[in-house]
Amino acid sequence: MSLRVGVIGAGGFGLAIAQASARHGHEVVLWSRRDRELPDPIRSSTDIADIRDCELVFLAVPARHAVEVAEQLGEAIDGRHSLVHVSRGLVGAELKTITQVIREKTVCRRLGALAGPLVADALAEGRPSGAILGTGFPELTEMVREALGGAELRVYDTPDVVGVELASATVGFLTVVLAYAQELGAEPGTLAVLATRGMVEVSRIGQALGAKESTFMGLAGLGDLIAAVAGDQRPEFRLGRALAKGIDLSNAVGEAGAYVEGIEVARHLMEHARRLGLPTPISSTFVAVSDGRMSSDDAIQALMERRVGKE
Amino acid sequence: MLKRFLSERPLRLPHIKPYVPRPSDPSIFWFNSERDDIVADVVKRICSAHEPDRHRLEIALNDAAYHEIRRLETQRDEEARDRLGYWRSMIRRIGKMDDVEQRRVLHTIVTEMTRDVAGNFDPRVYRFARQAAPRLIGGIMEPRRLVAAAPESLDRVLKVQGDVELLRQLQNDGSLVFVPTHSSNLDSIVLAQALEISGLPPVIYGAGKNLFTNPIISFFMHNLGAYRVDRRIRVSLYKDILKLYSQVMIERGYHSLFFPGGTRSRSGMIERRLKLGLLGSAVEAFTTNQVRRVDRPVWFVPTTINYALVLEAETLVRDWLMEEGQARFIIEDDEFSQIDRWFAFFRKMVGMRGACIIRFGDPIDPFGNRVDGRGQSLTPTGRAIDPGGYVEQRGKPVIDAVRDAAYTRELGEVLGQRYEQDTVLMSTQVVAHVLFRDLVQSTPGMDLFARLRLRGEVGLDCETLCQELGEARDRLCGLEAKGRVRTSDVVKEDTPSELLERALSFWNGYHDSTAATLEANRVVLRDPSLLLYYQNRLVPFAEEIASPDQLQAACEIENLGVHR
Structure with a gap:
């Protein structure tokens, strides 16, 4: 059965979702601030009221715009709608997830977070790929599979929504760390230790926030990190490399070519971990490096000198 | 023997002339005339959920027999002497029974359990309790003023906060479900009193069977609409019956009360982890009414009960520190059962202005949206929406237990936040x-x-x-x-x-x-x-x-x- 799909945001992911949905024969309207030329049969709109008739809405805007867009969206959607976001960020120092923001600003409750090693180009062109959908609503999973899935996209699901959102947000930061280490010439074994222990570190904080450890070790966490390290051209990777070349943070962000939230997320996570009394050696060390408070040699030494314990 | 007789079959006053409720009476006044119908409805729904699947039916019967045998073997009391033989004989026969026999046994078990759960409502007991309770409590606080102005003592101790007028506006248009925080066994008593002094309707609630062991408390509990919850019974069918009984009552417009925290907060902390069973029954009541096109909304009233002094504080914190909160589900030997502690407690409280504050939070629909005086669900910016949309699939309201469980989890989160804000x-x-x-x-x-x-x-x-x-x-x-x-x-x-x-x-x-x-x-x-x-x-x-x-x-x- 054909669905009426609404997409909010005309960035790479928004366009890819719109294209994939249209390819599967669904009626698609894409909302953005500016009117755009879009390939048929995708309808472009700048009026948020056009989303009202959609059954399934994808929110594809960066986390820093989530509050503002959710407020606008709140005037168009209600309890009938199902909404999935694809943002990889968190909002503010209190580490609010995007679903929390949507719950606060709208009355939509059938919510989900789509994450994992999903790349916009692969989604748009229908190349084989996979993703994870965090939602408590099985009917929403069915709708997303109907809208985007099929033979080319395997959409797994989990009820651990907060886990998917936190894992997805922290992968951005770990990608920066790994790119930095790789640029400095770290061996594959060193990268593996950094990736694994980094994931353990962020999953510990995630668990304190209500997430499940298994979500961090699945598609939303390690799966996504493998895709990033394998070279899916993420801006976080470019940022990490630029920092390793000695470029300061503000210029390195410019070199990344896109807004990168990873380091900001890491700062807030560290603050949270401090309050909870959880250790964050990798995050703390790397934030110190990115702020110019520590050299790369000192960072490696600080990490290597730490007492080793049980895994 | 007499104690067991009274607790098993609580005393009811004889009816010379049946009371005919007036239109202005609260919904609970209709309960007695509907009770048999409610019991039949619960039995029918439970049986029809199990009967089509022989495997499921057999599991349910085996589960019931197994758990009851275990319970009765541990209890070793009069009930065990009466009932153990029945269950032991049944568990041996389940596998040999044909479909008809299995269904008959299921029907018998479910009917007995549902009748045991269902309460009674006697307007005469209600009127007596309304007048006597404040005087009695006030009297305990200030014995020398027992006859004259004792209720004033209670007013001085108990303060009610919140938008009571909004709740009064809603009471005739749907089912109000009061969901308070839980610190003390006194909670249901002070909350009933808070409803009374606020001009809000009486509510039905599930009371632990341990409270029915005292014949006098049992008499009042039983005749004021309370349904009995025996926490010792671990049978799945019994849990289904409790949830469905609560659901059917809410569907029919009876205002309800339950404590989503489950038991009293052992630590004294504001509850965050809520038990979702009964909460879910209220959400499902809303869905069922939507599917049946019955225009009877369900609204939740997050309520905080705040004491300057908690009657059972010492026992509760000891229990928490021993990490036995789960194991010792029912504490029967705490301060609540010691009458001298009641006197000491109330005397202490009356000397202090506003020592107990009940705060009724703003009502919300089953999806966490605030509600206005006309019962409309509102968006954060004040736009009215149709809550029926939440249970629609492709434009039609449908029953979907998994979806409703997800809504219930979200509602639990919202209540946790509201408890913090309204504490x-x-x-x-x-x-x-x-x-x-x-x-x-x-x-x-x-x-x-x-x-x-x-x-x-x-x-x-x-x-x-x-x-x-x-x-x-x-x-x-x-x-x-x-x-x-x-x-x-x-x-x-x-x-x-x-x-x-x-x-x-x-x-x-x-x-x-x-x-x-x-x-x-x-x-x-x-x-x-x-x-x-x-x-x-x-x-x-x-x-x-x-x-x-x-x-x-x-x-x-x-x-x-x-x-x-």
């Missing part, structure tokens, strides 16, 4: 927090249990304490201005030294050992575990009300609540 912090809690924080600060590196053993070993300078108390109070008022929490008038209006004096006076003479005493301008901590219990109400706010040098101690306190 009214009392003088004893604020003072206990500042004292306990000082204890933590003065004993760095010590674990919780070592600190709790420091009885009479830590003394704090009164002047410094008052200064800290003033600062903490100011920060709490700041949080109140942002809508994060509330404080009692006493906390707002007293000077820090009055606040300290008031809290010490509350504790002194009621609990077995007082929490703290004033000795030569120093406050000596006498029972840190009592302080811990009272201060636990402030756990979510500890960090925000601490000064920079108290931050480390505040973080330690806040971490106590990570798994609450």
Whole structure:
């Protein structure tokens, strides 16, 4: 059965979702601030009221715009709608997830977070790929599979929504760390230790926030990190490399070519971990490096000198 | 024998002339005329859910027999003598029974269990309880004024806050489900009284069967619409019956009350992890009415019950510290069962203005949206929406248990947040927090249990304490201005030294050992575990009300609540 799909945001992911949905024969309207030329049969709109008739809405805007867009969206959607976001960020120092923001600003409750090693180009062109959908609503999973899935996209699901959102947000930061280490010439074994222990570190904080450890070790966490390290051209990777070349943070962000939230997320996570009394050696060390408070040699030494314990 | 007879078959007054409810009577007045129909409805739905699948039916019967045999073998009482033989014989025969026989047995078991759960409502008992309860409670507080103006004592102790007018507007248009925090066995009594003085309708509620063991309490409970919940019964069918009974009552427009925390908060913390079973039954009641096109909405009223002094504080905190909260589900030997503690408690309370505050929060629909006086669900910006949309699939309302379970989890989250916002912090809690924080600060590196053993070993300078108390109070008022929490008038209006004096006076003479005493301008901590219990109400706010040098101690306190 054909669905009426609404997409909010005309960035790479928004366009890819719109294209994939249209390819599967669904009626698609894409909302953005500016009117755009879009390939048929995708309808472009700048009026948020056009989303009202959609059954399934994808929110594809960066986390820093989530509050503002959710407020606008709140005037168009209600309890009938199902909404999935694809943002990889968190909002503010209190580490609010995007679903929390949507719950606060709208009355939509059938919510989900789509994450994992999903790349916009692969989604748009229908190349084989996979993703994870965090939602408590099985009917929403069915709708997303109907809208985007099929033979080319395997959409797994989990009820651990907060886990998917936190894992997805922290992968951005770990990608920066790994790119930095790789640029400095770290061996594959060193990268593996950094990736694994980094994931353990962020999953510990995630668990304190209500997430499940298994979500961090699945598609939303390690799966996504493998895709990033394998070279899916993420801006976080470019940022990490630029920092390793000695470029300061503000210029390195410019070199990344896109807004990168990873380091900001890491700062807030560290603050949270401090309050909870959880250790964050990798995050703390790397934030110190990115702020110019520590050299790369000192960072490696600080990490290597730490007492080793049980895994 | 007589006690068991009365608790199993509670006394009902004879009816010479049946009472015919008036249109203006609350919905509960119709209960007796509908009771058989309600029981039949529950039995029919439970049986029809099991009957089509022989495998499921057999599992249900085996589960019932297995758990009942285990329970009765442990109980070894009169009930065991009567019923053990029945269950043992049944469990041997289940596999040999044909379909018809299995269904007949299921029907019998479900009917018996449902009848045991269903209550009774007698308007005469209700009227008597309305008039007598305040006088009796007031009398306990001030015996010499028993005849004259005793209810005034109760008014002085019990304060009701919240938008009561909005609830009154809603009471005839749908089912109100009151979902309060739970600290004491007195909760249902004071809440019933709060409803009465606010002009709100009586509610039905599930009362633990342990409360029915006293024939007098049993008489009142049974005749005021309470349904019986026997927590010793672990049978799945019984749990299904309880949920469905609650659901059917809400579907039919009976205003209800249940405690989503399940049992009393052992730690004294504001509940965050809620039991979703009964909450889910109310959500499903809404869905069922939508599917049947019955225009009877369901609204939840998050309610906080705030005591300056908790009757059972010592037992509860001891239970929490022993980490036996789960195992000792029903505490039968606490202060609630000791009448002398009741007297001491009420006498202590009456001396203090506003010692118990019931706050009715703003009502919400089953999806966490606020509701206006016309019963419309509203968006955060005030746009009215149709809550029926939440249970629609492709434009049609449908029953979907998994979806409703997800809505229930979300509702549980919203209630947890609302409890925090609507908690009214009392003088004893604020003072206990500042004292306990000082204890933590003065004993760095010590674990919780070592600190709790420091009885009479830590003394704090009164002047410094008052200064800290003033600062903490100011920060709490700041949080109140942002809508994060509330404080009692006493906390707002007293000077820090009055606040300290008031809290010490509350504790002194009621609990077995007082929490703290004033000795030569120093406050000596006498029972840190009592302080811990009272201060636990402030756990979510500890960090925000601490000064920079108290931050480390505040973080330690806040971490106590990570798994609450």
